[in-house]
Amino acid sequence: MDKKDNPELNVSVEQARVTPISGKTLTPTSTNGLRTREATLTTEEGIELPAIPGSAGLGLPAEEGLQIRQGTIRTKWQERTAIAALWWCLFMAGWNDASTGPLLPRIQENYNVNFTVVSIIFICNFIGFTSAAVLNVRLTDWWGFGATITLGAAAQVVAYALDTPAPPYPLFCIAFIINGFGIGLQDAQANTFVASLPDADTKMGWLHAWYGMGALVAPLIATQFAQLQRWSFHYLVSLIISITNLIVLILVFRFKTQGDLLGITQHHIDDAQIPGNKYKRMFKLKILHLLAFFALVYVGLEVTIGGWIVTYIIDVRGGSAASGYVSSGFFGGLTLGRVLLLWVNKKIGPKYVVIMYCLLCIALEIVIWFVRSIIGDALSVSIVGLLLGPIYPIIMNVSSRILPRSLLAGCIGWIASFGQVGSAVFPFITGALSQHFGVQVLEPILVGMLALLILLWAMVPTRPKADD
Numbered sequence: 001m002d003k004k005d006n007p008e009l010n011v012s013v014e015q016a017r018v019t020p021i022s023g024k025t026l027t028p029t030s031t032n033g034l035r036t037r038e039a040t041l042t043t044e045e046g047i048e049l050p051a052i053p054g055s056a057g058l059g060l061p062a063e064e065g066l067q068i069r070q071g072t073i074r075t076k077w078q079e080r081t082a083i084a085a086l087w088w089c090l091f092m093a094g095w096n097d098a099s100t101g102p103l104l105p106r107i108q109e110n111y112n113v114n115f116t117v118v119s120i121i122f123i124c125n126f127i128g129f130t131s132a133a134v135l136n137v138r139l140t141d142w143w144g145f146g147a148t149i150t151l152g153a154a155a156q157v158v159a160y161a162l163d164t165p166a167p168p169y170p171l172f173c174i175a176f177i178i179n180g181f182g183i184g185l186q187d188a189q190a191n192t193f194v195a196s197l198p199d200a201d202t203k204m205g206w207l208h209a210w211y212g213m214g215a216l217v218a219p220l221i222a223t224q225f226a227q228l229q230r231w232s233f234h235y236l237v238s239l240i241i242s243i244t245n246l247i248v249l250i251l252v253f254r255f256k257t258q259g260d261l262l263g264i265t266q267h268h269i270d271d272a273q274i275p276g277n278k279y280k281r282m283f284k285l286k287i288l289h290l291l292a293f294f295a296l297v298y299v300g301l302e303v304t305i306g307g308w309i310v311t312y313i314i315d316v317r318g319g320s321a322a323s324g325y326v327s328s329g330f331f332g333g334l335t336l337g338r339v340l341l342l343w344v345n346k347k348i349g350p351k352y353v354v355i356m357y358c359l360l361c362i363a364l365e366i367v368i369w370f371v372r373s374i375i376g377d378a379l380s381v382s383i384v385g386l387l388l389g390p391i392y393p394i395i396m397n398v399s400s401r402i403l404p405r406s407l408l409a410g411c412i413g414w415i416a417s418f419g420q421v422g423s424a425v426f427p428f429i430t431g432a433l434s435q436h437f438g439v440q441v442l443e444p445i446l447v448g449m450l451a452l453l454i455l456l457w458a459m460v461p462t463r464p465k466a467d468d
Helices: 054-058 076-111 120-143 145-163 169-195 200-226 231-253 258-262 266-272 278-283 286-315 321-340 342-348 350-370 374-388 391-402 405-437 439-458
Strands: 027-029 040-042 048-050
Touching (some): 076 145, 076 169, 076 200, 076 231, 076 286, 076 321, 120 278, 169 200, 200 231, 200 286, 200 321, 200 342, 286 321, 286 374, 286 439, 321 342, 321 374, 342 350, 350 374, 350 391
Antiparallel strands (some): 040 048
16 A cells, blocks of 8 residues: 555654653654554663554543653563563453353253253353443543453452352353453453554464463363362352452553553544544444454354363263363463464465465364264364464454554454454354254354354455555
8 A cells, every 4th residue: 555545654754753741752663563554662761662543542531632751661571561461361361261161061050051041141241242342442531441451350350259159040140241341341452452562463462372371271170160069169269360360450550541551642642633433433444343243253163162162072972071171172272373373374474374274174173073083073173273373363463454543442442342242142052052953063053153254354454455
């Protein structure tokens, strides 16, 4: 795309030279390694400060009276500390998503409910995730990054406190609504923050590797609790971890806005002056809806495999209660894929590598479908996780390249939150169909979802086409 096609690219490097309130000189540097529309600034300490996308990314209560200033994150050590806090946040999200699968048979037994009724917990998650998707941009504008992500963490603490004593099933389900809301907010804020940093491709991969790490560990613990009388005490462990997550987020970010943390440049002031309602401008973008729907199907696929594969192995393949470890194998592959396949993503490029991964996954799911071997199925599930792992970070990185800079933070938040809706919708559909046709419907559902991902990704451009 030529510069003349996009006014945002015509900002000269000289125009970017500013002296913030702190008095430290910021020197303009080249772009941050992504094919984005922004520049970075380098402080005297040598840290790169990105031109954060738009006022929506700042999370300021008001868009008036902005002043150019340096953020509180000024050294590499401070940046790494902030990223590590978000790693723990995503670890908690992965832990939550992977806990349900091994516990699902025990939840059915404890509450004496069928597949359809037990799947209501996924609908409750859907309500929470949808609420987070709708409210994220507004909450960020009102309270800012630090307060919004802390609210999400606090919601998780409340949810696990309700789940721990195995309350009556309606209250158990309400806790899933609160949990979904909390995870949706944290996921949106963490992705927005990391997408605003230099070298976001690599950092996004590591961020979501920690999601996979949490999802790897959770089934190992949940499988043990599923065999105990006090099975719900798994949520007591979850409560303790969620409290540490809340404390870490408060200590590291101290309720500050993203503008306070990463600084405000002339780009933010210019973006804040763009007329029009942010919601209307965002939802007029067709590419936003395409990316959000792709994320919804992908996350739904990921959580459906992790949530129902254990039941599939037990009911269809005759596995034991220890089959919960198959879920750990899937999420272990997911974790490794997000780190080990980074070089493959860069070598082939996002357009074709996602299609390649999906085609290979379809082949493996067909193997699981027709080959009656518990060991073979477990190995195939792990490789599917390895291949699916890199796709979510790729979604976020491509979004940061093709969406308008002034709306990027709000758009990424919407994609992340809306994607989490898929983690509720598709597992519920699978449960409802399993009630009528048996859990063997899992494999044809997964193959169909992978085919849909290929179709959707073929329509997604990987380079910017237009400006705001």
